[in-house]
Amino acid sequence: MASHPHSEKQARPNTPGHRPSRWLTTFVPILIVVAWFVAAGIGGPYFGKVDEVSSNDQTSYLPASAESTQVQKRLGGFTDSDTVPAVVVVTRADGTVLDKGLLARAGSALEQAVGQIPGEASASPLVASQDGKAAEAFLEIPQGDDIGAAVDALRSQLRNDLSGELTVHVTGPAGFTADLLEAFSGIDGILLIAALGAVLVILVLVYRSVLLPALVLVTSVFALCVALLSVWWLAKAGVLLLTGQTQGILFILVIGAATDYSLLYTARYREELARTASRWRATTVALRQSLEPIAAAAGTVIAGLLCLLASDLNSNSSLGPVAAIGIVFAFLAALTLLPSLLLIAGPAAFWPRHLDAPQGSSAGLYGRVGQLVARRARPIWIGVVIVLVAAAACATQFRASGVPQSALVLGSSDARAGQQVLSEHFEGGDGSPAFIITPAATMVEVGTIVREHPGVAAVTVTAAEAPTGSAKLTAQGVESAIPGSPAPEPTISDGSVLIQATLDQPADSAAAEQTVRQLRTALGSKALVGGVTATDIDTNDAAIHDRNLIIPLILVVVTLILMALLRSIVAAVLLLSTTVLSFFATMGVSALVFNHVLHFPGSDPTVPLYGFVFLVALGVDYNIFLMSRVREESGQSGTREGILAGLASTGAVITSAGIVLAATFAALAILPILFLAQLAFIVAFGVLLDTIVVRTLLVPALSYELAGVLWWPSHHGRGLGGGARRTDASAPGGPALSARRAS
Template identity: 65%
Template sequence: MSTRTPTTTAPGTRPGGGAGGRRPGGRALRIVLPALLITIWFVAAGIGGPYFGKVDEVSSNDQTSFLPASADATKVQNRLGDFTSSDALPAVAVMTADRTLTAQDRQALTTAVTRLKEIDGVESGISPLIPAKDGRAAEAFVPISSSGEVATVVEQVRDRLTRAAPDGVSVHITGPAGFTADLVGAFAGIDGVLLLVALAAVLVILVIVYRSLLLPVAVLATSMFALCVALLTVWWLAKAGILTLTGQTQGILFILVIGAATDYSLLYTARYREELRSTPDKGAATLAAWRSAVEPIAASGGTVIVGLLCLLLSDLNSNKSLGPVAALGIVFAMLAALTLLPALLFAFGRAAYWPRRPRFEPEHRHNAVDPRGLYARVGRLVARRPRTVWITCVALLLAGAAGIVGLRADGVPQSDLVIGTSDARDGQKALAEHFPGGSGSPASVIVEQGDLQRAADVLLAHDGVDAVTVTSADSPSGSAPVTKDGVGTVGRPGTPAPKPTVADGDVLLQATLTDPADSAAAEATVRSLRSDLAGVALVGGETATAIDTNDTSIHDRTLIIPLTLAVILVILMLLLRAVIAPVLLIITTVISFATALGVSSLVFNHVLNLPGADPSVPLFGFVFLVALGIDYNIFLMTRVREESARHGTRPGILRGLAVTGGVITSAGVVLAATFAALAVIPVLFLLQIAFIVAFGVLLDTFVVRTLLVPALTYQVGPAIWWPGRLSRPAGRHAADVRPDPAPAR
């Protein structure tokens, strides 16, 4: 028998090998694999990075292209090319003065309008100068190519007219092209300002959370690399026409990837720190942390992805596209958090947490909960008064939810989409003062040639219609007026009437409305015309597009919200292997969402004085809040289930809260900060989504996940896992017989 002195080895190692008894070649693999992962992500991010400046090449902000094929406005839009060779967006140049325009004024403006054809992107067919009846304004219709840089062309048109305008004459560009230019300008800061604000906010929070220099950089690098690769993938899918990318989708993608990747990274770094305290070997710690984090991260990301993909059932093409775009972002956020970050932290080891490097403490694994910690103290409060805590929380949440009755989410005028200054909005106001409000944005009516006069008579008889024209290639202006006496040229008796352009037996009528195209009065007019012309004609145009968009959005949220809840409920049941716990989690999430929406309604109406909200705002708020809010449920309850299997349900609840409380709080604050960054883009929709999601996430973080869920589950006890093994006497830990109000130590 050998009498050699036994070799002293570190826990978790065996003589002759590394952690876990590594085989020959294992050390090389531990070096090569992380290096390979880091290299792959660096290369992919390097390729994707330049695409930040190319998004506008594949993005679209044309509202009509988002509609379903079944919408009347879409059918009309798709056929406009049959009646005119141009797909131009009409810009309405409005020139006003506080005095009557003189003949010299009108001549100078006429010359300037005529010379607009010299600008690249301005198509032929510029209308002559049209003086207002009051003599203090004039307008001209300028067709701008929709395939070019609309915002740039509009700016050039505005500048040229402004320079040529006589003293005292103001120039505005409105109409569809003007509003498109305003919207493009509002989204111009997405690639720069939005990213900088979001990353700066996240960096500050991470430095405060970690009190480290290297770790925040590693986490931010993980988020940015995930975003670069996601953008690269989405760009090419949009280029191929598989996805529709819009300004608002782009902004949401940026924020969602940064927020989600940071959240998943926070969960992994917390687990890695725990393992570094429990084992001396960073390789073993990496593997143990990855195994512990992969289930909650995969489950959380998978739940968000499934919730987002429910948007594929939307009839609105913009919503339908957002689902897969955002889901792809979450996929890359998960992959980065589970591959790139572990590789980076393995390379850095304990130095990643400097100056608060975690030390190897063998006793840590059996004493992971610090009874002096904030969330351990919260757990003791929950254990002492569980019923009082959850009833108080529910009462407060329901009080906030009462504000939902004041939510005005039935659509907003196009002129209110951009926050702050808007030349198109100012132009529309000037237009309404001196001309029919619908000038430049007529209702488009497609009718069979034989029903032309019948449809025109219906249009002319409506108080909301000022004038009717028919598209005609024979007319110098491209259209001819229609009266109750037929097609003719007003003011030129004896002139042969132009023949309407006929396509597949149909003609195109244009009805100028008396009210602005985005007003409630104009919408009422179009709805009335559709009713009067049912079975005879299709009514489209800007106003009809807004109507169809709002109606479709309302249908979508009625369908998608309950379906998303059902899908997430099933996922939670499979994850937690229980029924009661998932049902309670879904109920708390719904109450939390209702509270966020109710409080947001009060803020929008009485603090910010906003004009209302798009019908899709509640839907988007729901999808993001519920899908992302479930993340924190999963982070908490997977750890509670893990601890319950070891210590019993009630002690497991308190231990799970104590261990995950800091991570969930940090993740919630990060996610709220990233979504709040959307408010820097001056678009009404993004401002409202920013507030709803940021407030809702903070509510989830500090109230629902910290107090309400632990108190409810503590009150119910082991039955929370019904019908799973932990709910049965044989599967319960002895600690559940007499629950200890303090976390196990």
């Protein structure tokens, strides 16, 4: 039962010794808070400016050596402007044939709409399909930051002008880009509101305090503001590539990590404040006790993220430093801003709750869990391992070979609907051809190889003199579209020509990818093959390469950090093994949910990589929080009693931290993007699994079983009753240990 606050204060004697100066205890905390307030005030407005330095162009993600990247860089030599293609497709609402009057009306509306697009936008005439039920036109929209706005304006005006009988869709690369940008549009507002709201509710339930949740939330928000300020300027200078998904992950990671670190510090500060009336002493002791585990946890996440620098994909390699910068500021805020705020507030931060003294390892829920572990350690860890292995076996069903571009956006997508209409009435690859660059001398030979492939519907060569900008390429060479007219000369850049191959399947389909792979094989060194389909292929191939390279690299790095922190090989291997098993169990459950519940079409190859980075790095965090406390307690009372004391003292705070992190990552599912929705489920479920099951049951039970060799090769905890297995269930964490810790 909680004692009266007055009696508690009397029970907490002041520690004798030198009293620190008022300048140190008052003005330094205030200066720290003011410095963070100023920095956050500068960084806050940058939330509305992220679009100025971010990019969602998939070709910018690829390395310079990728074939599709090389083609993209050379396209400017064959066209007058840097544009993104779009396809406008028109049908009758009732699905019947379009008559000449409706075609003329649609053509006139299209001409007016294109004329209002800023820049040098252009459109081809509307061409009816063979069945007469649809018409298409090809547009070239100037590439830039406002491509999404240009497509949205085009859609809006066409629908207003052609409402009633006609249905209009804007698809192609520009249409899909606009849909993706719209899906990311809620990242600055709704995502942050959802994440912060979830964290606030959890903090109120955890602390049952008026002021403390606000202080922790301020710490997280200020850390994010300063991190975004740093990242923005680095992206502005071209040092980092900032994308929509990187931005979303940065927001969530900083909020979650800063809150987690704040929870751990607050727990130690509350313990010390319950023992002493001196705020300064409580602060210095809590900082000293929290610094090593929080620094190790942050260092593990940073090291794991920086392993992404080895990635071939620029989007992956840039995520590493961007997220690492976020973790740095989360760490700094949790150990400078929050301690200063709590030092200023003192016990009032916890009002109306009382500051009860620590109750020992047998008290509370996690004390009772510890007693269960002490009695049944072997059955517990064997049972948990069996369940996790069974779940991990389903990880083989996780499909991560890539998804069509049309599946990236969840929910409604005008570009996807337009692509379906195109596939019904035209060649599937209209508007997104394969670009093939070859020397002019081999133009006919390469054109013949391409044209004879069964997956290619039409072959043209770029010719500036042709009315449509391209001319038909046959076995005899270039042909004029107008009978009897001379054939236009193909455009030559650096001795090469640009051949465009329209595929008979949608550009983002598996069949189209197979066609492009076969064309690359057939052409060999004669040509470079790029375009939308080739970019998807190169992106998936690079992502698979990254996954196979970076996951083992992260394992090595994290293992070395754990060995250095715990000064033990056995404990480090135990923690990492349980975390990896938890990851594969999570992937198995995710495979079942994605395939049979949510019916997702598959996953991007980077999803398992990102899931591994976050779950291993963050999962090890919780094990670090637990085992660093276990090591501390083991030095006083032996390994087995230290395990139970460490579990009892960290159980509640680590579980709270895990719930916070799971809630923040779950907020990513608000954005209608397949990649983020899958990542949200994987990390949220994995963190809860690791926090509630692995860290609460599996790690303590295994550690208890291996107590005699847990700290090998060091002799830590030996000679204090930690080596021999206790048979008395009431012995671990009994009154003697509680009295020793209280003293």
